[in-house]
Amino acid sequence: MSIECTVIKEIDYYIESIELLFRIINKNSYQNLKMDILKRTDESKHKKICYQLDKLSIIQDDIEKHTDLNDPQIMYYFSPFLSDNLCIAKILYQWKRHSTFSGSKDEIKSYIVESMDSIKNDDTLELSFDDLDLKTSVFENNQKACFTDRINNLECDPGQKWKLLELIEHSGKHLDNLYKILDQTVAALEKHEETLVELKGEATAYWVDYFEQHNFHKLMNSFYNIKEDSYPSRPTFIRTRIMACNRVIFYGNDENAGDYHLLDVGILFDCNFKVSKRRLSNQELSNGLKLLSDPSKFEILRFIRNNKAYGxxxxxxxxxxxxxxSHHMNTLMKLGLINIEKSDNKVYYQMNKEAVNYLLEVTKRKLLED
Structure with a gap:
């Protein structure tokens, strides 16, 4: 069954502003990113990469001039929180990132507050973190726990637990604070609208053309080694991201929830992006080792290392x-550590030994040989 794909063409200035401010506060310059990517890509792509990242660098430098880097509110919302890719602002706004919901600022605020309240009030949801998000999954063995206990069970220090508890309890207040910061950044960012429209427009046109010729199953096979027709057939939305230009993020692998898939693709990527083949950065290596160190994920990979099995x-x-x-498989899939195929109306998983071996070999080389 073919999956209906929609490429979202509008620029979400608030999400782009959050990513840009996070990069500015944490000194993640696009010039440094350019130098790193040029080392890892074919020369045939260098001209386009330099053009895109030089444009983003100009925008970053200009926005930085309009940003008070000593403002305690800005530091609170955009300093790293639990990982190098996560901050309080991203956690607060992640339910907007995880959805196609659109509306006025007040409507978006209500949507986010409702999402936060559902996490607080649903005692069947276990909380955890990955490198990019606060994650939720149903407790094993039908367990339940109150909100404070679920926060307390997180693997982070007491100060971080308190920040997260307070963030969820008072999400409306925090959104008001965050919007005061973002409104100023959005206003400055909109002065670069011509450049942003050009960069996003080119990437968007690429994916519109791609889906006129191919389907989403083919893309998932290319990206994540998922055999065609082996993935839940739901309407899918593709969003090209400007400021998160070097990241591909897939939402919606949970087969028990949601009625659509959502794929964020940085403007640097095309259909040849492949998790298991591309050169891994130090941060990606660290993320992969974190996955292998998780007892449940480790046991899952051991169980499916030689034979495929369904959920x-x-x-x-x-x-x-x-x-x-399903939650664990979503995380393992994003680093290409499993293969997925459908047979007899069941979705089967098997370890991608090539990708696991590659992760371990690169780790060994980085630690012992470089």
Missing amino acids: QEIAAELKLTTATI
Whole structure:
């Protein structure tokens, strides 16, 4: 069954502003990114990469001039929180990033507050973090826990737990504070609208043309080694991201929730992006090793290292819920550590030994040989 794909053409200035401010506060310059990417790509792509990142660098320098880097509110919302890619602002706004919801600022605020309240009030949801998000999954064995206990069970220090508890409890107040910062950045960013429209327009046109000739199954096969027709067939939205130009993020792998998929693709990428083949950065290596160090993910990979298995089968063997298995598979998929295929109306998973071996070999080379 073919999946309906829609490429979103509008620029979300608030999401782009959050990413840009995070880069500015944490001194992640596009010039440094350019030098790193040029080392890892074919020379045939260098001219385009330099053009795009030089444009973003000009924007970054200009926005930095309009940003008070000593403002305690800005530092609070945009300093790293738990990982090098995460901050309070991203956690607060992630429910907007995870959806296609659109509307006025007040409507978006209500949507985010409702999403935060659902996390606070649903005692069946276990909380965890990955490199980019606050994650939720259904507790194993039908467990339940109150909100404060679920926060307390997170693997972070007490100060971080308190910040997160306070953020969720008072999300409306924090959104008001965040919007005061973002409104100024958006106003400055809109002065570069011509450049932003050009960069996004070119990337958007590429994906519109791609989906006129290919389907989403083919793209998922190219990106994540998922065999065609092996993925849940739901309407899918593709968003090209400008400031997060070097990142591909897929939302919606949970087969038990949601009625659409959402794929964010940085403007530097085309259909040849492949998780298991591209050169891994130090941060990506660290993320991969974190996955392998998680006991549940480690046992899942061991169980499917030689034979494929479907979700319920893995859940029964490891005494986990199918929702938890789906959550783990989503994370493993994003680093290309599993292959997925459909057979007899079941979705089967198997370790991608090539990708796991590559992760370990690169780690060994970085630590012992470079």
